[in-house]
Amino acid sequence: MLEIDGISKRFGSTVALDGMTFTVRPGELYGFVGANGAGKTTTMRIALGVLAADAGEVRLEGRALDAASRRRIGYMPEERGLYPRMAVGTQLRYLAELRGRSAADAREAADRWTERLGIADRRGDEVQRLSLGNQQRVQLAAALVAEPEVLVLDEPFSGLDPMAVDVMGEVLRERCDAGAPVVFSSHQLELVERLCDRVGIVRAGRLVAEGTVDDLRSASATELVVAAPHAPEGWAEVLPGVAATRSAESGLVLTLADGSEETITAVLDAARRTGPVHEFRRRRPALAEIYRDTVADRSAGVAA
């Protein structure tokens, strides 16, 4: 279990993190989303000890992280980096050994991961001779080669081709199923929605919403999609319990002030009175919409 507990960090007069708190459980894939500059990278760098926090603590299995326990974390920094003039295989073995693996383990793991990621035939090549896509694969191998018990990955999907995205997704799921806490940040929200068990939305250095995608959905306003082709213009605005309407998707999207059965039944009855109803369903907002609403809400709150 990886616990980020009340981390704060300032850079000069800029507050980068303000009491950032969340927990990634064993076997859980945690998606970390937020705008650029919201504090995702800073959080991860602090977790890896690359940056010092002004306040707060990062714990692994209940104990504050130290140099030894950090070596059990596989890390992919946002700023990708490898030794450009070092061969792929040598480099992976070196990085594994730096994290405390024996020479034999390191060799075995480097061979296995280059095989798995489809770069086995490039083991002897200098990293700078590889294409950017292949360098990304080496970067992922570098995060995995020390057989980490925890994975912290900053934007692991950026710059990957669709094939590599699939492999990356598989690998993350696999590590989770093996019981590792895995946290990654991403701007690709549909990927986060598809892959993650839980999602944390970060804004201005704080976690503003957290939960499974379903949790986040039920916390947001209920929306109905109604397709009633003979309904007159503005039929829905006047209904009790309807806060807003907009034309979208295959019909009219109604945002309800409350998601109670009575309100929904009343809307259905009203729709049927206008003629045939081709479609009537609860709308499942995408994570991207929840994210936008969450971040917008907070901005409004701050402005007020």
Add this chain to the structure above:
Amino acid sequence: MIGSLRPVGLIARREFVARVRGRAFLLSTVAVLVLLGVYAAVVATIASSEDTARVGVVGPATALTGPIQRAAPTEGLMVAVVMQPDVAAGEAAVRAGDLDALVSGEPTRPRVYVESEPEADLERTLVDATSSLARDAYLTGQGVDPGALDAAVGESGPVVIAAEPPDPQAGVRLGLGLGGAFLLFFSIQTYGAMVAQGVVEEKASRVVEIVLSSVRPWQLLLGKVLGLGGVGLLQLVVLGGAGLAVAAVAGVLTAGAGLVSTIVSVVVWYLLGFALYATVFAAAGSLVSRQEDTQSVLSPITVTVLLGFVVGFNLLTSDPRGTAITVISLLPPFSPLFMPARVALGVAPVGQVVLAFALTLAFTAVVLALGGKIYANSVLRTGARVSLREALGRART
């Protein structure tokens, strides 16, 4: 402690292997070896060219043969006197460069034929020869035996008792000292700059973030300094060994001229000096994020070292016992360059060596603490150059 030293060993090994296999190491070693060879060849040529002056004699001047041969050693000249069949043949030999001078005519007032002008020591030798011939003739005319006079004069002369007899090995010692100082300067400049380049390369390629999520900054810094210091030491041994071998073959070097103590002191001072300079270079390198900016932070250091080296080197050759070089060799940043040279020259009292060593050790400790702090504070900061004030601020825990 063992656990925290393994990464240091791994890092040192990586740096060592990467550099020794690299082309730069091979090229710089070969380049210096070639320079050394050329230098030895030039010295050998100069030495052999001033061996023997060839003087041709013809006619009555043949009588000068003995006096010339006796006079030459007192002028520090080796001379070969060659009989010539006639003046024309002798003059042709001078023009052809086979003879340095042709002496003909009246022995006490001979005609000396040379290419352009006689060498000063050859001219003095000829003056000595003619005047001794004239003196002998005069003495014989006065009824005095010139041989008896020479014998009486030969027995006279002062007996010099030196409080500190000059070291017959002084030349060898100077060579060892200067060679050692040069090698130390070369190694420290070259490998110190390599440490800085390595630091900047890690920053520029951002790999430093991955490495520092595995090891502490001090481990990375120490591993780097040890690895590159090892490469420098290897090169120092190869070059120093080659230099000594050349000297030994040339017959310049004889065992016992403070050879062992010089080698030991060069190695010990190299280790200390490298730790000192490499830390400074690493700290400087950590301030910038791009290779292009490296030179701007390194030049103040390299120029300081270069100036100190040039001044000290000149003092060392002109006045190795002087106050100025004594002071310079006691100042920590320069002790590693000049103390071994003064030890080789045999002009450094044990007290001064110990003092310089203690001062350098203390200075290095301060530099390590400050440099380590600057490095730890700036190595992860990318973008604009980090100011020293920022770098010396709060260290990360």
